[in-house]
Amino acid sequence: MLSKKMEKALNEQLNAEAYSSYLYLSMSASFSARNLKGFAQWMNVQAKEEFAHAMKFYDYLILRGARVTLQGVAQPPADWAGPAAAFKDTVAHEEKVTAMIDKLADLAVAEKDHASREFLDWFVKEQVEEEAQANEIAQRLNLAGSSTGALLFMDHELGKRGKG
């Protein structure tokens, strides 16, 4: 059985993953408004992935016989100055999420809840990937600078995500 403390913390992370999904969907909409269809597609796939993360917490809570308590999802920003600004925020956001997952793993260890610790391992690994991919794109955007050609090339490349 999950402790009340763990149940509450896992519900909070479910909410944080839902917010991540909302944040990236908002970035996708911001890119669409600028006709950056590839960046929009990439963020659309990312938003779906974040919702799947939220569902992993949902399913785990149910599996452990705990209560799922859905909280309101905070309103994300509506617009970014461009891809560089959005990916700068993405890197910062993923670093924040990594810190949250680490805190959850610390709690699981403190509570001697090995099932939850093992469940959280997947997220520990996922955050390494999330940070690496956000950093790679942010760095390439820095290299692209004010080159429209480089930006449109990246838009084309990122647009392949989720399309086989």
Ligand code: FE
């Ligand atoms: Fe996530």
Ligand code: CA
């Ligand atoms: Ca991922």
